Amino acid sequence: MKKFIPLIFIGLFASSCSDSDKILDDDDSQLPNRVINIQVKAKQQTGNIFELIQFDVYPENGFFALDIEDSYDSLVWTVPELGRFHLFSDNSFTTRWSQNFFLPSRYTSILLGYKDNKIIQADTTYIDILNDKDFLGFNWKEITESAMHNTGYVNVLSDDYELATYGSFKDNLPSIDLHLWSDRNKKETESEFAKRSEEILFNYICSLYSKPTYTADKNNLLMEKYNELFKNKKEGAKPLNIWVTEKSNIVLYTFKEEYADYYKYRIHAEPNQN
Structure with missing residues (x-):
């Protein structure tokens, strides 16, 4: 299974120094602390949905870890509509991390520095996320027999669930499956999370494209279109909604695993060959 993992570098702060490092007088505690100015920068300003974007913290030159600890109680990276990620707290400092974005938008990326429960510094940058590929983060020509793989995606801004895709190539036809998984929310049973994933997936595809082209309201037509539009169907799958876009045919379906007592x-998406 191929899974992208964010690059996170963590430094532990030293709390002592040698005599040769001590250059201030005994009353140096009376001097005001120097606030280390910090910035957040993205490796790229534009990307596609499902593309991994790298972020870095850049303090001013000549700083030490202890200077950061003296300047701030905590550092927080936030994208207001998505959530927050703590970079510095409890004597650990994340200077590099990555994030996948799942909807096209111009996102505001903000680095906040806190001291005594007050924001004493903020730095803002903007990221433009596009939806320019055939389906999610893929072009259909990229899915080949040698490129079949599972991929998990990084979302440090929320721990509710994670998205994963599986690309396959069968009978000379590429396809992509998208599903949710979670091992973090212990308040839900697996069956409760599975049921909630139906609504999440439905709303997500509607947000990317539009309302479904075919729905279960006309069940006979839905099954007819499912058999007509999709070649690589999962055995026992029941279609619930179908979207037909310029480049892709997309279906939300339900199925039951042999080992589970819930759906x-x-x-599932395949190229629109019409």
């Missing part, structure tokens, strides 16, 4: 939900 699961997934998105």
Whole structure:
């Protein structure tokens, strides 16, 4: 399974120094602390949905870890509509991390520095995320027999659930499956999370494209279109909604695993060959 993992570098702060390092007088505690100015920068300003974007913290030159600790109680990276990620707290400092974005938008990336429960510094940058590929983060020509793989995606801004895709190539036809998984929310049973994933996946595809082209309201037509539009169908799958876009045919379907006593939900997409 191929999974992108964010690059995170963590430094532990030293709390002592040698006599040769001490250059201030005994009353140096009376001097005001120097606030280390910090910035957040993205490796790229534009990307596609599902593309991994790297971020870095850049303090001013000549700083030490202890200077950061003296300047701030905590550092927080936030994208207001998505959530927050703590970079510095409890004597650990994340200077590099990565994030996947799942909807096209111009996102505001903000680095906040806190001292005594007050924001004493903020730095802002902007990231433009596009939806320019055939389906999610893929072009259909990129899915080949040698490129079949599972991929998990990074979302440091929320721990509710994670998105994963599986690319396959069968009978000379590429396809992508999208599903949710979570091992963090212990308040839900697996069956409760599976049921909630139906609504999450439905709303997500609607946000990317539009309302479904075909729905279960006309069940006979839905099954007819499912058999007509999709070649690589999962055995026992029941279609719930179908979207037809310029480049892709997309279906939200439900199925039951042999080992489970509840139904699961997934998105399946294939090229629109019409």
